[in-house]
Amino acid sequence: MAKLKLTPIADDKPGKVTVELPARLNRDLARCAAYLNSQHVFVSQAGGEQCRI
DSSP states (O other), X not given: OOOOOOOOOSXXXXXXXXXXXXXXXXXXXXXXXXXXXXXXXXXXXXXXXXXXX
């Protein structure tokens, strides 16, 4: 298997990624996010932003 070679990113512009998920996985992720929201689990200790979907 070839080794992945990464170079420094020239700019800090955000990129966009599109991923197609099977419907079952999408439902599972939505349920997980709903559960985390109900438990008041925070994504970032520094930012304090609550996980939302």
